[in-house]
Amino acid sequence: MTVTGRGTGTERSTTLTDDYRKREESITISSQPAGVDETHELLTLNIGPHHPATHGVLRLIATLEGEVVRDIKPIIGYVHTGIEKTAEDKAYWKAIPVVERMDYLAYYFNAMAFCGAVETLLGLEVPPRAQYLRVIHLELNRIMSHLVWLGTSALDLGAISMFWYCFRERETVLDLFEMSSGQRMHTRYIQVGGVFEDIPRGFEEKLRQFLRLMPTRADQYADLLEKNQIVIERLRGTGIVDRETLLSLGVTGPLLRAAGDPWDLRKAHPYSSYDHFNFKVPVGTVGDNYDRFRVRHAEFYESVKIIEQALDGLPEGPYITTDRKVALPPRHELATSMEALIHHFKLVTEGFRVPPGEAYYPIEGPRGEYGCFVRADGSAKPARVHMRDPSFVNLQALAPMVRDGYIADLIATLAMLDPILGGIDR
Numbered sequence: 046m047t048v049t050g051r052g053t054g055t056e057r058s059t060t061l062t063d064d065y066r067k068r069e070e071s072i073t074i075s076s077q078p079a080g081v082d083e084t085h086e087l088l089t090l091n092i093g094p095h096h097p098a099t100h101g102v103l104r105l106i107a108t109l110e111g112e113v114v115r116d117i118k119p120i121i122g123y124v125h126t127g128i129e130k131t132a133e134d135k136a137y138w139k140a141i142p143v144v145e146r147m148d149y150l151a152y153y154f155n156a157m158a159f160c161g162a163v164e165t166l167l168g169l170e171v172p173p174r175a176q177y178l179r180v181i182h183l184e185l186n187r188i189m190s191h192l193v194w195l196g197t198s199a200l201d202l203g204a205i206s207m208f209w210y211c212f213r214e215r216e217t218v219l220d221l222f223e224m225s226s227g228q229r230m231h232t233r234y235i236q237v238g239g240v241f242e243d244i245p246r247g248f249e250e251k252l253r254q255f256l257r258l259m260p261t262r263a264d265q266y267a268d269l270l271e272k273n274q275i276v277i278e279r280l281r282g283t284g285i286v287d288r289e290t291l292l293s294l295g296v297t298g299p300l301l302r303a304a305g306d307p308w309d310l311r312k313a314h315p316y317s318s319y320d321h322f323n324f325k326v327p328v329g330t331v332g333d334n335y336d337r338f339r340v341r342h343a344e345f346y347e348s349v350k351i352i353e354q355a356l357d358g359l360p361e362g363p364y365i366t367t368d369r370k371v372a373l374p375p376r377h378e379l380a381t382s383m384e385a386l387i388h389h390f391k392l393v394t395e396g397f398r399v400p401p402g403e404a405y406y407p408i409e410g411p412r413g414e415y416g417c418f419v420r421a422d423g424s425a426k427p428a429r430v431h432m433r434d435p436s437f438v439n440l441q442a443l444a445p446m447v448r449d450g451y452i453a454d455l456i457a458t459l460a461m462l463d464p465i466l467g468g469i470d471r
Contacts, residue, residue, distance in 0.1 A: 087115065090452075094123050098201050098456045101466030107455065114447050114455055119440055125470040132430040136396025137163055138237055140427065144417070145231045147432055148468035150193055153179075153186040154410040156235040158417035158432065161316065161406035163237050166399050166421050169371065173360040175239030176318040181252075181355045182225070182234060183317075183408075184348040188259065189218040190411035191341050195266065198338075198460035202276050207269060214262055217255050224248050237397075238372045239365030249356060256349050256356075263345040270338075280335040284446040284458035287332060294441045298413025299340045300462070304332035310409035322354045334454075337461040371397050396425035412436055412463055434468035 087108055094104040104120035128147055132140040144159045145152035157179060164171060171179075196211030219229040225244050226232035234241045270276045288304040301308055309326045311319040327343035329336025365372045373392055374385035399421040407416035413435030420429040443462060447455045 086110075092455075094120070098459065100197060100459065100464055101469075103464065103466055103469075105455075105459075107452065109452060112451050112453070114450055114452055117444050117447055117455070119443060121440070121466070121469050123470065124466050126467075128471050129430050129432060132159075133427055136425045137399060137427060138392070138396055140430065141236065142231060142233050144430070144432065145233065146467065147471050148410070148412070148415070148434060148436065148465045149230070150190040150465055151186060151410050151412070151415065151468070152231050153183050153235060154408060154415045155417075155432070156233070157183060157317070158406050158408050158415045159419070159430070160235050160237045161408065162404045162417045162419040163399060163427075165404040165406055166402050166419060167237070167371065169238055169366055169368065171239055171317070172363045172366065173318065174243075174362045175364050175366075177355045177359050178240045178244065178364060179235055179317045180319065180322070181352050182222070182240075184351045184355075185218050185221060185252075187411045188345060188348050189215050191344060192218070194341065194411075194460075194463045198457075198463075199270065199276075201456050201460040202279050204270065204273065204276065207266065210262070210266065210269075214255075214259065217258075221248065221252055221255065224251065236365060236372070238368065239363070241365075243364045252352070252356065256353055259349050260346055263342065267342060277335070279454070279457045280333065280338055280461070282331075282333055282335075283450060283454040284334045284337075284461065285332050286442055286445050290445055291332075291442060295438045296413065296442050298410070298435055298439070299337060299344070300413065300439055300442060302327065303329035303336035303340045305330055310407055310414060314407070316406075316408060319351075321358070322351045324351050334457055334461040341463075398423060398425050399427070407433070410435060412465065412468075413439060432468075432471060434465075434471065436464045436466070436468040437471075440464055440469060 087110055090107045090109055092105040092107060093099040094102045099105065102123040104123070106118040106120060107114055108116035126146075128143055132143045135143065141156050141159060144155045147155050163169075192211040192215045196208040196215075199205070199207030199211075222232050222234075223229045225248055226234040226241055232241075286304065288301070288306050291301050291304055292306070297308065305328055307326045307328050310316070311324075312326060324347045327340045327347065329340055369385070369388045371392075374382070374388055378385035379389060401421055401423045403418070403420045405416055405418045407414050409415075414433060415435060416433035418429070418431040418433070419427050422428040439462060443459065446458045446462070450458070
């Protein structure tokens with residue numbers, strides 16, 4: 046499936062570039078950014094750290110020449126929480142609620158990356174039913190994250206109605222999370238060896254209702270935005286960055302796919318039975334803000350397809366590993382089995398031990414590659430935990446996206462970047 050930009054819209058940026066190149070040839074530049082007329086006054090503008098258009102506690106120091114951005118410097122660290130170091134002071138199974146709170150819109154993905162790394166070190170085989178249940182919740186989380194992105198980004202473009210429509214569907218997803226885990230956010234549903242609990246009665250019926258509804262709602266989003274001339278003018282031909290530049294910066298996810306690279310870890314290196322499902326990877330052609338919008342929008346439909354296939358083929362069997370040295374025994378066994386009671390006590394008080402070694406587990410999240418590196422020293426606590434958060438890496442691409450563009454395009458480009466500061470700062 047290919048998402049194509051409908052016109053490059055580069056005439057304005059090309060004219061500006063040619064104009065400033067002529068100026069460079071006719072004057073001498075000293076201690077000024079390249080392409081800046083030294084006879085013009087530069088303005089330093091602080092955007093944030095507390096500003097709705099920064100999508101979090103992000104500070105941008107913008108150097109402007111009139112309305113044109115000549116340089117941009119992101120300042121981060123305002124919500125640094127030391128989550129990685131905190132996880133190293135907790136037992137493996139107790140670290141899951143901590144790592145979930147990094148990217149607070151992708152908590153299933155944070156947990157999946159961490160648990161996947163620990164399972165690799167343990168050599169643990171996850172039951173097929175648990176793998177399918179993970180896929181269902183991961184794709185629901187992807188839809189939820191994209192809904193928040195679309196609603197808040199539309200606000201930046203002046204389309205306030207989209208915010209309410211997207212959050213209407215988001216509430217349905219959170220209701221499903223509450224049904225399966227008891228929590229709407231930071232669910233701790235994904236565990237080492239499987240998932241917290243099997244899906245409850247009524248979950249499948251409500252989920253299928255949502256799957257029937259979501260594609261029609263995604264159609265409505267497209268009708269509202271793609272037929273709005275203001276939105277199109279704000280997105281087409283702005284923030285263009287080529288595939289090679291993005292690859293050199295380590296950018297992944299929808300930003301890279303919008304530039305024409307179909308890299309998706311669900312296809313390239315399948316995990317949790319993703320190779321069992323038939324779905325397409327949307328890609329763009331121009332690499333502008335419009336393609337970034339279209340790629341994420343197309344992922345709504347693909348996630349729905351994956352969830353439907355997972356529901357239709359959901360295997361029977363356990364939802365978590367039967368290795369009682371890793372997973373808590375069923376609650377009903379505690380009253381009749383001394384062995385189950387001992388295992389429960391030891392796991393809750395001490396946790397399980399992981400053989401010495403190192404593992405890195407990458408997955409495809411809503412913003413790109415989430416990866417978790419875990420080093421084990423043989424104890425019940427990880428010696429080192431480090432997350433590769435895509436928002437942190439992707440933020441590097443903001444400067445080439447907005448440089449020599451208008452300040453108004455900077456706001457739209459930051460919205461299409463979809464940064465989450467909890468993941469950036471950690």
